[in-house]
Amino acid sequence: MIIDTQLASLFTAVALIIIGIFAAAFLDNLIKKVIGLAFIGDGVNLFIVSMGYKAGGIVYIYLPGMAADWFSQNASYPLPFAMVLTSIVIGASTMAVMLGIIIVLYKKHGSLKASEILGD
Amino acid sequence: MNSLIPLMVIVPILCALFLNLLHKKDRTIKIIAIILALILPALPILANYGLHYFGGYVPLIENPTLGTDLPSLITGTALNTFHPAITYSFQSAQKIFVFILGLVGLLAVFTSLFETRRPSGVYGYMMFMGIAAITAVLLTDDIFNLYVFFEIAALATVGIVLVSNIKGNYETALKYMILGGIAAPMLLLGVALLLGVTGNVNITDIIYSLKNGLVNPQSPVLLMACGLIVFGWLYGSGLPPFHTIKSAVYSKALPSGAALVQAFSVFTFIALGVIILRIFSYLPFSQWVILGVSLLAMILGITMAILQTDLRRMIGFLAVGELGYIGIGLGLGTVSGITAGLFQAVNEAVITAFLFIGFGTVLYQTGISDTRKLGGMMVRNPKVALLVLLAGFAMAGVPPLNAFQSKLMLIQASINAGLPELGVIMILLSIVTFMTFMKAFHAVFLRPKPADLEIKNENIPKATIIAMLVFLVVCIVFGLFPQVVTSYLQPLATSLGGVV
Numbered sequence: 375m376i377i378d379t380q381l382a383s384l385f386t387a388v389a390l391i392i393i394g395i396f397a398a399a400f401l402d403n404l405i406k407k408v409i410g411l412a413f414i415g416d417g418v419n420l421f422i423v424s425m426g427y428k429a430g431g432i433v434y435i436y437l438p439g440m441a442a443d444w445f446s447q448n449a450s451y452p453l454p455f456a457m458v459l460t461s462i463v464i465g466a467s468t469m470a471v472m473l474g475i476i477i478v479l480y481k482k483h484g485s486l487k488a489s490e491i492l493g494d
Numbered sequence: 495m496n497s498l499i500p501l502m503v504i505v506p507i508l509c510a511l512f513l514n515l516l517h518k519k520d521r522t523i524k525i526i527a528i529i530l531a532l533i534l535p536a537l538p539i540l541a542n543y544g545l546h547y548f549g550g551y552v553p554l555i556e557n558p559t560l561g562t563d564l565p566s567l568i569t570g571t572a573l574n575t576f577h578p579a580i581t582y583s584f585q586s587a588q589k590i591f592v593f594i595l596g597l598v599g600l601l602a603v604f605t606s607l608f609e610t611r612r613p614s615g616v617y618g619y620m621m622f623m624g625i626a627a628i629t630a631v632l633l634t635d636d637i638f639n640l641y642v643f644f645e646i647a648a649l650a651t652v653g654i655v656l657v658s659n660i661k662g663n664y665e666t667a668l669k670y671m672i673l674g675g676i677a678a679p680m681l682l683l684g685v686a687l688l689l690g691v692t693g694n695v696n697i698t699d700i701i702y703s704l705k706n707g708l709v710n711p712q713s714p715v716l717l718m719a720c721g722l723i724v725f726g727w728l729y730g731s732g733l734p735p736f737h738t739i740k741s742a743v744y745s746k747a748l749p750s751g752a753a754l755v756q757a758f759s760v761f762t763f764i765a766l767g768v769i770i771l772r773i774f775s776y777l778p779f780s781q782w783v784i785l786g787v788s789l790l791a792m793i794l795g796i797t798m799a800i801l802q803t804d805l806r807r808m809i810g811f812l813a814v815g816e817l818g819y820i821g822i823g824l825g826l827g828t829v830s831g832i833t834a835g836l837f838q839a840v841n842e843a844v845i846t847a848f849l850f851i852g853f854g855t856v857l858y859q860t861g862i863s864d865t866r867k868l869g870g871m872m873v874r875n876p877k878v879a880l881l882v883l884l885a886g887f888a889m890a891g892v893p894p895l896n897a898f899q900s901k902l903m904l905i906q907a908s909i910n911a912g913l914p915e916l917g918v919i920m921i922l923l924s925i926v927t928f929m930t931f932m933k934a935f936h937a938v939f940l941r942p943k944p945a946d947l948e949i950k951n952e953n954i955p956k957a958t959i960i961a962m963l964v965f966l967v968v969c970i971v972f973g974l975f976p977q978v979v980t981s982y983l984q985p986l987a988t989s990l991g992g993v994v
Contacts, residue, residue, distance in 0.1 A: 391679075391683075395676060398672060398675065398676055399676075404668070407672060408675075411672065411675030411676065414675065414676060414679045415675070415679050417679075418679040418682050418683050418686065421683065421686055422682075422686045422689075425686065425689065425690045442563065442564060442565045443565040443567065446565050446567050446568065447567070451693070453689065453695065454686075454689065457638050457685075457686075457689075457695070460638075460642055461682060464642060464645045464646075467649065468645065468648075468649065468671065468674070468675065468678075471649060471652060471671065472668065472671050472672075472675070475656070475664050475667055475668045475671070476668065478664050479664055479665065479668065482664070491665060491668075492665055492668065492669055493665070
């Protein structure tokens, strides 16, 4: 049985978010926590991209010769894709700052254990 | 002059970039930072009310010639009225909020430049970037744009903490970022769900869709979106369960930075709180959620402040507690309640900044913020002690200062809304705030100076005293003439009070 592409993407997104929350909350290694946070961000991004998916749809580029009515009914919705691009940039910046802080903390404490460095 | 609306965001961003470029040129940094910081409170005063469409893309209904070649699927439906561009809305409430944010920003920048021998371009960058982000959060009518600037403000906050060089600042910044790494995507997920249901990220259009039956307002997806956006709101403004980390963030920033970061929290609280009320006011429990969270913030914030021995931590918890008052006003949902809540927000941004900078003078002179190791500062600086005392009086709501007016209005609004219990709690917590402040004031200023207390800097910079005097003048003016502020807040409160 072929699973609907959009539904499969949405389930994957939810799975990524749950795995990410688990890693961020329960894993003691700071790098693993950050990877967990990346999972959450990626899950949300995948969720948004999935919402813009249109079965049998076309890319939202209006080419000469296309009928406006036909295009507006068949093109996928561009807004989620634009949002995800921005979100990826924000996620990358946040991740870079977090990893930078972890490098400093590793040099200071000689460990990556959150329980030792952050105290809980 | 509607073109000034985007400039309120563009000017601080440009200033931030310049300061970063000129990192090691101390004198140039000082001059540019002061000139551009002076522009910040001036811009909202000069700008006219209105909307600004980025890219100039107005709704089709406002420019019918644009829609001549478009299919009826677009021109014949609600799409005709929707906003295709990122829209900034500048009304009277935004005028006062952006002005106060600009004023706190100006005084924080001014203080920071004269308290350090070598002004840091990076620190200036973080401050201006944060101001730009929170201004955008206040102005934007696009909820995704709000999320973007919400994240930038969080990064700027982290930057302000990292630059401070206070022991434990990196650990606190990382904790804040890890929590933000969960809360911010949840906010984005809430935005995504709203987009999924309504097909829109423009708040006005989302409300149009909900009110005109284009989507089912009772959809469980909308409930989930509401929950996720509320979660982001709790993180952004430092409400429980994020109150502990938020007060830790304040305590690990320099006084000027903490003064600014608490203003970020207050205005994030207001911006997201107003959006939650605008979009989800039809949900019967939305009002009670805001009231419940605010009450919890008040009780937890103020009671935890009593236990603190660190000055900055104490003000941090008091600031969280004061946020609760704002939330009570919003949660009451009446015009008078919302006006009082918004007025309290303006007052809190000023008073908490005043307190952070006031107690910051003690930190500047001694390098110590532990009240158990301090004392005798009144003899050394009676003028500063008086200013700090007045700041504390203002926070506790002593007449004729500004918070007295807003707290009185809140108590009256809660009685009129049939919830006098809230009024009683607010009075009791104001007394506790006063006690907490007086305990700290006694420990720092009135108690004899401990023998081992070393004074590192004898003279407090004049810029700091000037900043405190300006805050005091604002507190007195807003206290004596509350209508100066409330007249600006009334239109927003009326529009919100009508929907709740």
